Amino acid sequence: MHTTIRRRYGVITLIALLALLVTSCAAEDPALETTEPSEEMAEMDEMDEEHTEDEGDHAEFAFGEPADAAEADRVIEIDASDAFAFEPNEISITAGETVTFRVTNTGAIPHDFTLGDEMLQDEHEAEMAEMAGSMEMHDEPNVFSLEPAETKEMTWHFPEPTDLLIGCHQTGHYAAGMKGVVTVES
Ligand SMILES: [Cu+2]
Structure with missing residues (x-):
């Protein structure tokens, strides 16, 4: 009896934890979608620019x-x-x-x-x-x-x-x- 109850409590706790985890993840998701990709894109843009600049100045030319x-x-x-x-x-x-x-x-x-x-x-x-x-x-x-x-x-x-x-x-x-x-x- 005791073990069944304990197990049941255990399962409920687990489900509750999972639910909590899912909700908190879901809550973070929109933030992830809105900020991170654009930040990533901004970084990529910067990298592109740097890349073009590098190609532009050939930052290290072999001849001065x-x-x-x-x-x-x-x-x-x-x-x-x-x-x-x-x-x-x-x-x-x-x-x-x-x-x-x-x-x-x-x-x-x-x-x-x-x-x-x-x-x-x-x-x-x-x-x-x-x-x-x-x-x-x-x-x-x-x-x-x-x-x-x-x-x-x-x-x-x-x-x-x-x-x-x-x-x-x-x-x-x-x-x-x-x-x-x-x-x-x-
Ligand atoms: Cu010519």
Whole structure:
């Protein structure tokens, strides 16, 4: 008798506990639904932004870093022309220098200017080929596009000797030789 009652009490207590648990969970549920997913999404948005920013500044470039124009030791004027060429197309920089590239599109068609090592240029060429015509390229710290007659500047700090290239990745331009050699010497 005693054991049956005890067991019954036990079962009732268990059911009561379960009910309590379910209700409290249910009470928390709406809160979970309303706050957490949006917080998660906000975090994901932030991560996306950070990710884009990372891709943007390439936070660690292997060849120095973007710098303020005011920090430039000198300005190098470069013309980008419809002859699919940069002029000059050989640039010499001393390690430690901060340089502003002032690039002018002297042509009648759009050009762009990408600073990077050969691997970066090749990657960018592939990216541009992939999205040709589908979307407009946006400027990055080491990349900008130039409408006809437009001039833009890029200031870069070069801490170490390295071999770099400048390139235009409008469809067919790079392959046609629209590139230049940037040598950072010790
Ligand atoms: Cu070009």
